[in-house]
Amino acid sequence: MVRQRQVRSGSRHCPTRKDRIISIKGRHCVSHKYTAVLIKHRKSPIKNMDIFEFIRSWNLDKNPTTPRTFKKREVDLLLEDIEALYTSPAEPKIGSLNPGIRDGLDLFSSQPQRRLDSLSVPILLSKRVWLPDPVFSAIAPSAASVWEKMPDSGSTYFTNAPVIHTGWKHVAQIPASQRKDALRTIFSVAIPRLLKLEQLVQCGAIGFYSWERLVEDDLPKFQETAMTLKESGLVDKVGTAYPQHDYSLGTRLSGIRITIQDDHPVTGAKAGTPLWISEKMPILVYGLLNALTSDRLASRFEPSLPGDRIVYDFVRSNGKSYTDKPSQDNFLQLPALDAAVWEDVVAIRKDSELLDRFREMLAELSIAESSLAAEAIRGGLKDLAKELNADKALLKRTGSSTLNFLLAILGGTLVGGYTGNLASGALTTAMSAGIPYLKDLAVTAFGGQARETKLRYEVVTRILHRF
Secondary structure, eight states: OOBOOOOOTTOOOOOOHHHHEEEETTEEEEOGGGHHHHHHHOOOOOTTOOHHHHHHHTTTTSSTTSOOOOOHHHHHHHHHHHTTTTOSOOOOOTTEEEOOHHHHHHTTSSSOSSOGGGGHHHHHHSSOEEEEOHHHHHHOHHHHHHHTTSGGGTOOSSOSSOOOOOOOOOGGGSOGGGHHHHHHHHHHHHHHHHHHHHHHHHTTSEEEEOHHHHHGGGHHHHHHHHHHHHTSTTHHHHHHSSOGGGSOOSSSOOOOOOBOSSOBTTTTBOTTOBOOOSOOHHHHHHHHHHHHHHHHHTEEEOOSSHHHHHHHHHHHTTTSOOBOOOOGGGEEEEEOGGGSOGGGHHHHHHHOHHHHHHHHHHHHHHTOSSHHHHHHHHHHHHHHHHHHHTOHHHHHHHOSOEEEEEEEEEEEEETTEEESOOSTTSBSOOOSOOOHHHHHTSOSSOOTHHHHHOEEEEEEEEEEEEO
């Protein structure tokens, strides 16, 4: 709770230091009127402070759509404070969901492709939805050093080949004279949306993490691994299985539609024929990033773009296999959970015992110890889907519509590669040996046999249609 002592209106009393200081969990900071006091008496940032404590410590929750302009010294202190976030690794959560770094950051961008309420179904069907912290990612100095190595930043860290990159800049890349305005823009867009999610964070439905903190130590290994994956004979098939606009080109760059503009008589190509970018390094690096973050968070990967999923599976298989398009046999019909009013999402998650059982069974599926156990759990989920469609209390909030929920299993992940094939059409090939780094990437957060043998099942889930 943030408390500030009030000074009587019209009083000629000069505020004491105690009057001026806001106390937050033993840490001191002040309003912008008393910046000098902040600088003189300021204590070290709280360790393991979360993003909402950071927001309130700087009064950024006051008029969040029109934040004030910070003085230069305040900017330096603010950037020092943000570094106190995510100093400890995020605690993994079996049964959680990771939509991917780009999908997560896009929710807080100035021109998002999806709205926050697109999270309603993942929130209701997962133990937790993991999202990258947009404020930390945009302003933390440590995040800048990671971003500057990404292909979509224009860096040559992974490849010297020309690649498409975004014009987005981290605060550290912006001239010092313009940083105050840049911070206002970032805060005015991201903080209102973060505050809208705070209740869901408090009940454990959403968790924030820093993708930069998770991957920074592994980037040198990424270089060698990405080059090895690029040499795979399957990389062209993986990179052209879907149109180019179905592949993210980085953490800040979505897919780009590329087609032939006019008929080409010489080659016989017609206008509208899809084309693909020949340099595959950006999609491979992004696949590695999602593989690492998903493993560290013990989450299943559910991106909005199908190309991102196929690259992720290619990376997880050590570059030896890739996923086909899902079979129609792998769909479950569920109530249209996305039709629920956003304000009802917390109540539905709290009150629906059937959805709670559904989340538990999805979590169990990812750590099933045999193919028979995995199939039995999937059968139980099919039966539970029928019960959900008959749940009158739930249908009052979702209406009579239904949606198709893809539920496929990609066999066991053994030391970083797939073995077996539980879902029809799930894997084109199997593999045994693999790239050393990807072997080490095998999940350690999973318990029981999964920890001992590095065995887990890749559970593929996605909302495909709504009727």
